Each structure stands twice: as structure tokens, then as C-alpha cells.
Amino acid sequence: MTYSYKKLFEPYKIGNVEIENRFTVSPMMISRCFDPNGAPNQEGINYHVERARGGFGLIITGAFFPDIEADPFGADVY
Ligand SMILES: Cc1cc2nc3c(=O)[nH]c(=O)nc-3n(C[C@H](O)[C@H](O)[C@H](O)COP(=O)(O)O)c2cc1C
Incomplete structure (x- = not known):
């Protein structure tokens, strides 16, 4: 890693x-990651x-x- x-x-x-570093996962969700509810x-x-x-x-x-x-927005996405 360079300076x-x-x-x-x-x-x-x-x-x-305290957040231990500045690496951040931006919000990313796709429909297969949540259930019908x-x-x-x-x-x-x-x-x-995993992240x-x-x-x-x-x-x-x-x-x-x-x-x-x-x-009810989520129900449409699913
Ligand atoms: C597959 C995918 C799913 C995403 N889901 C969400 C989400 O659930 N909520 C949200 O606020 N943004 C969502 N986003 C938007 C990303 O967080 C957004 O593209 C990112 O913050 C933009 O970063 P950038 O300006 O570096 O490209 C999603 C993006 C992708 C590609």
C-alpha cells in the first residue's frame, strides 16, 4: 500500500x-436479499x-x- x-x-x-478505518460499504441491496416481509x-x-x-x-x-x-414499497420490489 502506498503512503x-x-x-x-x-x-x-x-x-x-469510533470507526476503526475509513473503508465503507455503500448501501446496496437487491431483492433476493430480503424476504417477502x-x-x-x-x-x-x-x-x-462477509463484509x-x-x-x-x-x-x-x-x-x-x-x-x-x-x-408497501418493498412488496412491489420483491
Ligand atoms: C445493486 C445496487 C443496489 C443498491 N441498493 C441501494 C440501496 O438499497 N439503498 C441506497 O440508498 N442505495 C443503493 N444503491 C446505490 C449505491 O449505494 C450508490 O450507487 C452508491 O452509493 C453510489 O456511489 P458512487 O457515487 O461512488 O457511484 C445501490 C446500488 C447498486 C449498484
Whole structure:
């Protein structure tokens, strides 16, 4: 790794929470990662666990639809 990327490995804080590096997963979710009720299914869980184990400091989850009665959008996507 060249010196110019050193900053990516430095910790920072969001409020009181220390994030151990600056590598971030942007929100990406596809319909096969949640069940018909909008909750993450096993594939969706695996997707996030693999990235956490890979060392990303911050993972922003993609769209989940935990309450499809309040927000029926997810049902259309599925
Ligand atoms: C397959 C896929 C799924 C995505 N799902 C979401 C999502 O669930 N929620 C969201 O806010 N953005 C979602 N995005 C948008 C990405 O987070 C967005 O493209 C990224 O932040 C843009 O980064 P860039 O400006 O570096 O290209 C998705 C993008 C892709 C390619």
C-alpha cells in the first residue's frame, strides 16, 4: 500500500462511536436479499457478515422494508 492511501486505515469518530478505518460499504441491496416481509433473509445477512469480517469500518445497509404495511414499497420490489 502506498503512503497516499494511509489515511484510509486511520480511525475516526461518528459521535461517540469510533470507526476503526475509513473503508465503507455503500448501501446496496437487491431483492433476493430480503424476504417477502421485507426483513433480511439469510443471503442478506451473509452479505453483511462477509463484509464485516472483511474489515470494513462502516457498513451502510441498503433498503430493507421492515414494515410493509406502513411502507408497501418493498412488496412491489420483491
Ligand atoms: C445493486 C445496487 C443496489 C443498491 N441498493 C441501494 C440501496 O438499497 N439503498 C441506497 O440508498 N442505495 C443503493 N444503491 C446505490 C449505491 O449505494 C450508490 O450507487 C452508491 O452509493 C453510489 O456511489 P458512487 O457515487 O461512488 O457511484 C445501490 C446500488 C447498486 C449498484
